[in-house]
Amino acid sequence: MRIGVFVCHCGSNIAATVDCPSVAEAAKLFPDVVFATDTMYACSEPGQDGIIQAIKEHRLDGCVVASCSPRMHEPTFRRALERAGLNRYMLEMANIREHVSWIGKNKELNTGKATELVRIAAEKLRLNTPLFANQFDVTKRVLVIGGGVAGIQAALDCADAGIQVIMVERETSIGGKMAKLDKTFPTVDCSSCILGPKMVDVAQHPNITLYAASEVEEISGYVGNFDVKVRRKATYVNWASCTGCGLCMEKCPSKKSHDAFNEGVATTTAINIPFPQAIPKKAAINPEFCMKLQKGKCGVCAKVCPTKCIDFEQQDTIVSEKVGAIVAATGYDLFDWTVYGQYGAGRYPDVVTSLQYERMMNASGPTSGHIQRPSDGREPKRVVFIQCVGSRDKSVNRPYCSGFCCMYTAKQAVLTKDHIPDSDSYVFYMDIRSPGKGYDEFTRRAQEQYGVQYVRGRVSMVYPKGDVLVVRGADTLAGTQVEVEADLVVLAVGVEASKGAAHLAEKLRISYDQYGFFMESHPKLKPVETNTAGVYLAGCSQGPKDIPTSVGQGSAAAAKVLTLFAKDKLESDPQVSSVNQNRCVGCLKCTMTCPFGAIKDVKDRAGNTKAEVIETVCQGCGICTVTCPHGAIQLQHFTDNQILAEVNALCQPELEF
Amino acid sequence: MSTLEQLKEQIRKALPDLDVVIGWEQGYDAMHATPLFIREEADIDRLIWSPLCVHSLGTYLTGLTKSSKVQKVGLVVKGCDSRAIVQLTQERMIPRENVTLFGVGCSGCLSHARLEYKVEQGGHYVEDMHAITFNGDKVEVAVDGGVESFDFDTVCLEKCLTCRFPNAIATEHFAGEEVPVAPKREKAPSLEAFEKLPLDERFAFWQDQMRRCVRCYACRNTCPMCVCRDHCISTSRNPHWVSQEASTAENFMFQMIHTMHLAGRCIECGECQRACPVDLPIMLFRRTMVHAVKDTFNYVSGADPEATPPLLTFKAEEDNINERGW
Amino acid sequence: MSARTGVLTEGRELRIVGFLCNWCSYGGADTAGVARFEQPTDLRIIRVPCSGRIDPLFIMRALVSGADGVLVSGCHPRDCHYAEGNYYARRRLELLKQFLPITGIDPQRFEYTWVSASEGARWQDVVTKFTNRIHDLGPAPRMQGGSGYDELCLKQIEEGVKQGAACPCHKERAL
Amino acid sequence: METITLQKPDSQFLRDVRERSGQEPSNCYQCGNCTAGCPYNFAYDIPVSRIMRLLQLGRRDEILQCKSLWLCATCQSCTTRCPNGIDVARIVDVLRHMAREAGYATERNVKAFGDAFLESVEKHGRVFEVGVVAGYVRKTGRFWTDIELGPKMLPKGKLGLRPHSIQGAEHIARIFRRYRGEPEPAATTGGETK
């Protein structure tokens, strides 16, 4: 074999702490290495051209690129090899940036380490063989999990492109958090006026199947061919015949039910349609509060329903769907702010969350848009907003910035002045984060035109004094303690991953971070992809985002789905297991450990049992290879011999120094 | 009727349906038994059953059942031997329906190595032993015109001291009385003694032992659980785990392969160590792994044909794996 | 951080082999690199698709061939990219860990753990802790010499023959 | 106001504080929560969040000379509510130790009271409150301190006029001597010399 080695400087990223030319020099002595050089930016156009030229000039059979993580640029260099006429799997990478130059400052040690990593890669490459992909069919249907604005956007984009969309929404209506908002920043236009039509489009689109009050139960399969089971939760109302007339709501005697849509600001009836613009506009019974379901008495709704669609016996049902791609748009939930004892931990009725305040201001909310104190219904004249409650706070394990609270706080302060012209608003902030088109101008307008008093500092405590709340904080710009008496305190509560997100991630086999947000494939270059092929992300499920960014991501995820579906056949990764039938003794232990059912038993010509890999199903984990005692089933590109070559390259006497 | 007579009777009845039945016969001298292949009724008379019948005959099974000439095999099995069959059945390595087992109860087998050592210690030559009698707890050996007597426990196989399966299990036939389950020791004495050594002394010990290994593969060939046969990764180029270099380290690596491949499968028959021509105490490895499997997964191999071997399954929350807070 | 790693980088490097799954731990090591979390340099990482691909014999092979320490890291239980690989790995590696002491190889020289792609700081911590541990243990003893019939053994046979005894190998009657 | 030169922070000072308090001042992002909750802020010359900032800038003298250090009662409000988990009260405690060592006592009376208190402990093993007051008056010359409270307390038996010493008083005294690094009186250390 003729191997070429390319050691990348990555500008000074690597070269600053690794002597790249001497790594290349050392590599020339490795077995089968016929060419070695260092290069400024291997991934750049001249860098890639250099590789291609060297392959041709030196008749190379394979290349080692020592540069950044293969998780970053392996596809780049594989394409370069293909352009030079080599098989893409004749590439090995040595990660001398993330694993060497960026984590150590000692140039001598780093250079030694880099040289050894190149050696490992070269030794493995000597055993690489060309691999070729297989093709398989794609199911051109997409599952969108979550019917918030990001999910809606992804669904509509896909549906408009002619793709069948299955949308699964946990609540009884789509719309997500945006449906609860009064106005949106920085234009202060009505949230439901811009979201409502999109929700209706979802309901009416011939290509969209909507499962509300449903959750994803189980997912199996792989890109292009996922099998999804959806649990349709019992609503105790036959939605096929419910017309959404609302008569049941009028008559239901259980009027103290928790009103999740209104964030608990008001109560609702046990059977309810969460809000007038709900999609689907269907009633559902909250069994916790329904007297019929709890005590067996009542049943008023069933009596008054003109279409007789109430069914107290209804059970959850499971429906199966086949899809080729999945968009996860599960959104966010608010942090449980009651851990903040110093803000009353939920004991003071006039300390509310920002989302509750949205409902209080919303014209279709429980107070018809009149801001009233929950304690006594009085109109507040002094409103204090406290930012970063559950954001940027390590002590409650939420060190990240929730991103959009600065903006909605400014919006709420402005709206407060609109609603109550003789009111004063105070905003306690740590930093104003308003990087967006027209955003910073908006926060300035809140201060300059609306006279909102911005105070830079955290609030240490809120306590009641008579019928007002005393807010004691700091003004670090004035350099001292400040106190203000408030009629209403609004907490800009930070966001966290929606409840159950981690659980869903496990079903989707995608990673999530320690806060439950789904991990994108690359923080910059693959923000809507995941590490699982065919699964994409949109909206706050990946991290806190405002509406325009969520919508943008919804469209981006849709574009990814459409790109995937643009081909009729997908290519399977040839890095799958393969059985050497001569060695296989037919014990089929591999079938027992394979998580994907990718191995079947076949008979050879002599009638002996043998294992065989279904290449499109195999995901390339290699569990089978370790299971097989005879080494008969080998994961291609990660065979025993290839890994042993790496081990042997590292552990041998001549490497001692 | 004695156990042997019963056994012969059972074999005689079953033989017409079987291609071959494997048992033991008297070997080349009074001290040894060798495997007996019974193909016709006349062969049955040569069958013996005594503590000399050490061989685990299951080791022939995987080869025999693959042969086109042999369809149905009968096998005489002790308790330990039968565990091998159970384990092989579990792993679907043998067509169990084609195998007929003739089980016996066993009170322990002779360790030739220990006996010979004792005889030599007594100032005799091993070659001069010419008769052996098993008399309850005593073993009497005729040597040099006299008789040396030993406690059976001092010359039996070490596995017999800890044996929890004296009676063959899951067999079609059973001859004689069942032997009570009465292990004399909780843990093999040699392992107990070895575990008292500090790590560096253990390493030095193996350095010394592994140097002596001649890689004859007798341990592998006699192991009833070594089913890879021609495809053992210790002697293959692809995959190429062990180099052909004659070095202590490579010998050791071979032993590690054997041990790891027996993890959760080894039924402690001890055949590997018995077969070793240079007497490497490799049962120390086996037993340690058996204990680890028992402690971690509460699993005893070769005890239940329906069980799933521990390395072919998992629990999301393992009961006994302490992940040490890394 | 440099205070912790400084000592090590001054001394001699030891041979530490890491087997990392591609999806979580290799990514975690990348994350640590991106965040410039300084680490001791001894570790050499071998990338495998999944901890379920890691044959305990790879670890044995490394230790037999002269590694002073072997570190294995995969996705946290429940987070395996392949759903179950780390569960199998955990069983296999745990047995190896428990087996090692009988061979005289210090089980401290082998560790397995779970690091996710987002846990850069944790990776730094694991590497530093493990490298420190291996440096505390020092270089590992190596199996040395040829096999049974090397010079030493031949000498013993020669002596044995001179004294008229049997082959010395057969002298040792172990249990 | 004085212009602070950023190039020359007293990094040794910063290291000392870090080491003695076990806290990392650079974790502070100046949200002001410590100041916001500090009950003593009204009496401070430098608010505690500003002390943290000056600490980050390595401004040793300004910090050690400030009165706030002496007025802090270690009520733990700042520590309990710090979003970055900094034990602010501990840092202030350490700064106070350093001020004491550097010979600063900008709130003389506070220091005097503490000294008088400890003198009493050293002498009797327990605090003898009249003794503390007497010691305090001696150190400060503030005879009229709380004199109006005396008549309220004496008849209620709250101010014992006789010190209550304990058996282990000598042990306590030894603790103080060792703390100050003073040699032991000959009687207790003799006998070992050859």
Place this chain on the structure above:
Amino acid sequence: MTLTIGYYPGCSGAGTSVEYDQSTRAVCARLGVTLRDVPDWSCCGSTPAHTVNHVLSAALSARNLELAAQAGLEVVTTPCPSCLANLRIAGHKMEQPAFRDDVRALLETECETLAETKSTLQVMVEEVGLDEVQARVTKPLAGLRVACYYGCIMNRPPEVMQFDDPEHPMAMDNLLTACGAEVVPFPLKVECCGAAAGMPRKDIVAELSGRLLDTAAGLGVDAIATACPLCQMNLDLRQGQANAARGTRHAIPVFYFTQLMGLAMGLSAREVGLSKLVVNPKPCLERAGLL
């Protein structure tokens, strides 16, 4: 109920807060809790010691924890939060070997075993239990509106104190509710009263205690219940100073919670040392029909 527990009265228990000590002992006796004084206990060092040096402070405290352990007392209770904080912090910090060695060097003893410290309030709630207390109540404090004031260090920092909520403790509220009192939610439960600044800077105490008194008065309470000698002194003894400095005319009696418990359990005014209080508690108790 039988419970034997070590007892560390603290220096003020023998002086300015003699009634706290007295009522604690009396209530414990009534509840069947045997208090065994730590033999030859010495001062914990209080605030002055830890403001001077942490090792010195820990040494003064650890001496007592060791004496208690040697006397076979695993747990020591102290009514005084200042002592509690010092004793607990000493125990907490001495888990670090280096710090422990420094303390040993001052103490000349091994400090092998140290007793654990709990506040008397914690013992009442966790060891004795509300049910047991309620069962002993013979004269419920019905009609007495009380604000419970815990002081700043009874529960803070939470990592060290490990008891109740650091921002909104409820132990004393629950205890006095069990005794039949009408406990009003007091928002400034853990705000500092001015602590030891009383002597050198009484202006500070006047301000801080004054705020507490204002808030309590605003809630219309009959009395304040405290669990700290220093708090009690600042609110009670210095109430006049606060009134003078702030132009208020508060006359709110300030009890130790143990005194109120004692009264509810039928102990006499003398047994709980009511006469030691500076602001006369008689009018409020009479109004509530308790005297």
